[in-house]
Amino acid sequence: MTRLSIVIPAYRPDTLSTPISSLLNQNFRDWELLVVGQGNPEKERVSKVLTLAEDFSLRDSRIRYVHSDNEGHSYAVNAGIQSAQGEIVSLLDDDCEAQPDWLTTIIQYYDKNPQISLLGGSVIPPKKEKWLGVCPNVNPGEVIYDPMLSNFTPPSNFNWIGANVSFKRDVALATGPFDEFIGSGTIFPAAGETDYMLRLEKRAVIMMTTPKVTVLHKHGYRYGYQAILKHTFNYAYGNGGLAGKLHLMGDPRGEEWKKHTIRRRLLSWLTHYRPYRLPFDIVRLKSFLAAYHRCISEYQTEGDLLKPIGNKQLTA
Numbered sequence: 001m002t003r004l005s006i007v008i009p010a011y012r013p014d015t016l017s018t019p020i021s022s023l024l025n026q027n028f029r030d031w032e033l034l035v036v037g038q039g040n041p042e043k044e045r046v047s048k049v050l051t052l053a054e055d056f057s058l059r060d061s062r063i064r065y066v067h068s069d070n071e072g073h074s075y076a077v078n079a080g081i082q083s084a085q086g087e088i089v090s091l092l093d094d095d096c097e098a099q100p101d102w103l104t105t106i107i108q109y110y111d112k113n114p115q116i117s118l119l120g121g122s123v124i125p126p127k128k129e130k131w132l133g134v135c136p137n138v139n140p141g142e143v144i145y146d147p148m149l150s151n152f153t154p155p156s157n158f159n160w161i162g163a164n165v166s167f168k169r170d171v172a173l174a175t176g177p178f179d180e181f182i183g184s185g186t187i188f189p190a191a192g193e194t195d196y197m198l199r200l201e202k203r204a205v206i207m208m209t210t211p212k213v214t215v216l217h218k219h220g221y222r223y224g225y226q227a228i229l230k231h232t233f234n235y236a237y238g239n240g241g242l243a244g245k246l247h248l249m250g251d252p253r254g255e256e257w258k259k260h261t262i263r264r265r266l267l268s269w270l271t272h273y274r275p276y277r278l279p280f281d282i283v284r285l286k287s288f289l290a291a292y293h294r295c296i297s298e299y300q301t302e303g304d305l306l307k308p309i310g311n312k313q314l315t316a
Contacts, residue, residue: 007080013048120160121213140209190238244295
């Protein structure tokens with residue numbers, strides 16, 4: 001069996017060569033790469049992803065192309081997991097660059113900590129080129145989260161995002177797919193990682209984060225006021241959808257999350273007395289609440305996953 005499978009949910013052909021090239025430079029060699037294209041194969045973007053993946057596969061037989069008919073990060077990740085042959089599956093975004101010891105360090109952590117089933121690492125932003133810009137990043141602490149030992153409360157410096165996370169494939173298959181209505185490219189376009197973490201937590205899966213497993217978010221900056229607004233409101237809408245999902249599942253944290261968000265958005269400007277932030281926070285709150293109520297009214301839950309009422313495909 002291959003020790004490690006890497007899944008790249010590929011949406012941006014212009015940056016895709018960066019993560020693939022960084023994998024070819026890895027110190028650890030026992031891996032396979034699944035480049036997952038998304039959407040209509042006749043679209044120029046999708047065909048470029050396919051062509052690029054096939055070109056790299058001619059250079060290295062460990063690289064394979066997988067296709068998801070549906071667009072969205074969760075669809076692509078699920079297709080990659082199903083096709084993976086490795087004991088461990090690592091996710092890497094199509095605009096990131098893995099450090100040369102990325103895979104070696106991942107394997108070392110699993111070997112030293114056989115009890116863990118998920119490992120999240122750092123996603124470091126590149127140098128900022130313009131003043132107005134936003135780049136998803138995370139720099140977690142070196143912590144192990146055992147839900148049973150910590151009363152299902154993660155350490156304060158436990159954090160990971162889908163651009164740099166790995167997990168044991170058998171645990172992922174037992175947990176079920178990523179929710180295809182929550183996360184980047186979906187109806188509720190954020191919080192897919194949080195949703196998956198909560199599902200692992202419910203199963204008492206032991207997880208770990210470390211700043212030593214590192215990728216550079218090389219092409220991650222989005223510049224301009226519109227980019228910042230889109231990023232901010234996508235997070236608000238995604239988190240609202242997840243809070244609504246928790247409510248549907250009978251989890252009191254959904255309602256608590258809503259109440260906390262209302263208080264925070266209406267009162268946070270008082271912390272440093274910045275009244276100019278209040279209109280912005282109100283718009284973020286409206287986005288959160290709109291998603292929360294949309295989730296409750298248009299969806300139901302089946303197991304741990306959202307399902308549209310009437311089983312109809314809904315659009316954003």
